[in-house]
Amino acid sequence: xxxxxxxxxxxxxxxxxxxxxxxxxxxxxxxxxxxxxxxxxxxxxxxxxxxxxxxxxxxxxxxxxxxxxxxxxxxxxxxxxxxxxxxxxxxxxxxxxxxxxxxxxxxxxxxxxxxxxxxxxxxxxxxxxxxxxxxxxxxxxxxxxxxxxxxxxxxxxxxxxxxxxxxxxxxxxxxxxxxxxxxxxxxxxxxxxxxxxxxxxxxxxxxxxxxxxxxxxxxxxxxxxx
Ligand code: AP5
Ligand code: MG
Numbered sequence: 001x002x003x004x005x006x007x008x009x010x011x012x013x014x015x016x017x018x019x020x021x022x023x024x025x026x027x028x029x030x031x032x033x034x035x036x037x038x039x040x041x042x043x044x045x046x047x048x049x050x051x052x053x054x055x056x057x058x059x060x061x062x063x064x065x066x067x068x069x070x071x072x073x074x075x076x077x078x079x080x081x082x083x084x085x086x087x088x089x090x091x092x093x094x095x096x097x098x099x100x101x102x103x104x105x106x107x108x109x110x111x112x113x114x115x116x117x118x119x120x121x122x123x124x125x126x127x128x129x130x131x132x133x134x135x136x137x138x139x140x141x142x143x144x145x146x147x148x149x150x151x152x153x154x155x156x157x158x159x160x161x162x163x164x165x166x167x168x169x170x171x172x173x174x175x176x177x178x179x180x181x182x183x184x185x186x187x188x189x190x191x192x193x194x195x196x197x198x199x200x201x202x203x204x205x206x207x208x209x210x211x212x213x214x215x216x217x218x219x220x221x222x223x224x225x226x
Contacts, residue, residue, distance in 0.1 A: 005224070006225070007033040007034060007225070008087045010033065010116050010224070011113050011116050011117075012035070012091065012115075012116065012224075013117070014090060014091065014119055015195075016120055016122070017128060018132060018180040018184060019127075019128040019129070020122075020131075020206050022039075023039060023041070026090045027143070029221065030090055033088060035089060036086040036088070036090070037089075038080055038081075038094070039092040040073050040093045041092075041093045042092075042142070043080060044073070047076060054072050058072060063171055063176075064176065064179060065171055065177070065180040067096055067097065067187055073094065074104075077094055078107055081111060096187060096188045097188065098191060101191050101194045115200055116224055117200050117202060117224040118195035118200050119202045120201065120203045120204065121204055121213070122203055122205055123206045125181070127207065128177065129174055129177045133172060134146045134148055136166045136167065138160065139167055140161050140165065141163060143158055143159065202220040204216045
């Protein structure tokens with residue numbers, strides 16, 4: 001492992017369409033390498049629930065499956081980047097536009113950081129609606145589950161924290177999936193090229209069991225650290 005790059009100095013971007021498994025994989029990588037997961041979807045949902053000005057502005061847009069304006073999301077992320085000593089970071093769901101990719105570069109430079117690896121999760125488009133529409137999450141610890149692909153080991157009880165209360169996202173409907181996929185194709189997919197030209201892009205097959213995908217992602221991280 002290089003002296004200059006360790007998990008503590010890693011800045012990893014996870015790219016991929018809605019439902020690709022970014023949140024699932026970010027949690028596993030965060031645990032394995034002791035990284036901080038920064039999900040702009042989660043930060044926005046917190047802001048909506050807290051009724052902040054940014055949350056109020058974002059709520060209807062998220063419900064429709066469209067992208068929240070760059071300035072709002074970037075400010076929320078910047079606030080979180082300044083909140084405490086984060087160590088290595090996984091960016092989950094940000095950037096989603098080229099303007100956000102450029103903003104992230106600036107935010108990181110200001111904090112003596114830079115993107116070290118960007119991993120794009122590649123999934124068959126037919127599987128996306130199935131993954132999204134079967135998702136549910138533990139209310140206590142945020143662990144993600146799926147009606148068919150990842151059920152809790154004991155019915156109704158979270159594997160991670162033992163919690164018994166679960167929720168489904170209100171934007172996880174077959175109608176919003178189409179809008180979210182269109183937003184991804186038009187605004188987010190071009191970001192791959194942004195990181196490819198910097199020589200930090202890895203493309204990973206994100207089909208198959210969650211554990212197998214996780215092993216492939218870990219191999220990308222190990223390569224970046226090697
Ligand atoms: P966000 O919360 O980021 O949603 P998203 O991009 O639509 O992605 P998801 O969270 O739906 O999917 P995921 O890739 O995390 O998949 P997961 O691991 O959960 O954003 C929500 C909204 O906020 C956006 O629509 C937008 O309005 C706004 N927003 C957020 N960030 C923004 C930004 N930067 N700019 C502008 N607006 C922004 O997996 C899905 C399901 O599949 C789970 O049930 C899981 O258990 C299952 N699963 C995972 N892996 C596998 C596997 N290998 N096999 C089978 N099932 C699997
Ligand atoms: Mg997610």
